[in-house]
Amino acid sequence: MYIPKHYREDDWEQAEYLIKTYPLGTLITTDSTGGIIANHIPFYLTKTAEGNHKLIAHVAKSNHQIPSLTANSNVLIVFQSVNSYITPDYYPGKQETHKYVPTWNFASVHLHGSSKIVDDVDFVRNQLDHLTEQEESVQKKDGRKQWKVSDAPENYVKILQKAITGLEISIDSFECKYKFDQAMRKADVDGTIEGLAQDGKVEISQLAKETNARADAKKAEKKAQEAS
Secondary structure (H helix, E strand, O other): OOOOHHHEOOOHHHHHHHHHHOOEEEEEEEOOOOOEEEEEEEOEEEEOOOOOEEEEEEEEOOOOOHHHOOEEEEEEEEEEOOOEEEOHHHOOOHHHHOOOOOEEEEEEEEEEEEEEEEOOHHHHHHHHHHHHHHHHHHHHHHOOOOOOHHHOOHHHHHHHHOOEEEEEEEEEEEEEEEEOOOOOOHHHHHHHHHHHHHOOOHHHHHHHHHHHHHHHHHHHHHHHHHHO
16 A cells, blocks of 8 residues: 555554454455455454454355355455545635645545455354344443343354354554545644534544644654654
8 A cells, every 4th residue: 555654554453443443354365266355344353362453354155256255364354434535615725826636535544454254153153143233232322221132032143144154353463544635734724624523524523633733743742852
């Protein structure tokens, strides 16, 4: 992934945030002929007993990507935040020079890892429970009861499970990009944050605000270190 230095996030916490907040990942592999296969799958992030991060999911047994996932050390998974077109009208500086053009704001993390298929009933059920709990806990904000897999008839769940298999991906490395105008002057950054909010794009406005706050904090820390 192309990442200019002012957009690079090296802290795992920011990558983890994207995975947990936007868990529908794009899973990319190549088949035996070199053809590219991509599928969109919701993942659950967890850790091994040794403390290493891994992704778990389930896929349909009829999915043609399974052969390239059975024992593959070259798998790519992409997670992306909400995103938005950024109009030059957001920038106060546009009125001064008009030397502004549109851009696009987003955050994304690319995970490189090794995959294996886990055709095990208990593994699949645990994955379903974990993913459901993660997502239901977010939806529960309206005060309703949190749905659980066990709420469905057990025989019904077992029948559905026969059609899916488990997937486990060990994460070997990651690249993370948060592109929210960090290279621009503060007035223009603030203009973007305010403009997005006024246009009803509250979620990405908050992401832009938090990303630039982190960038400012890192700059201040670096200056303090250089001065000491």
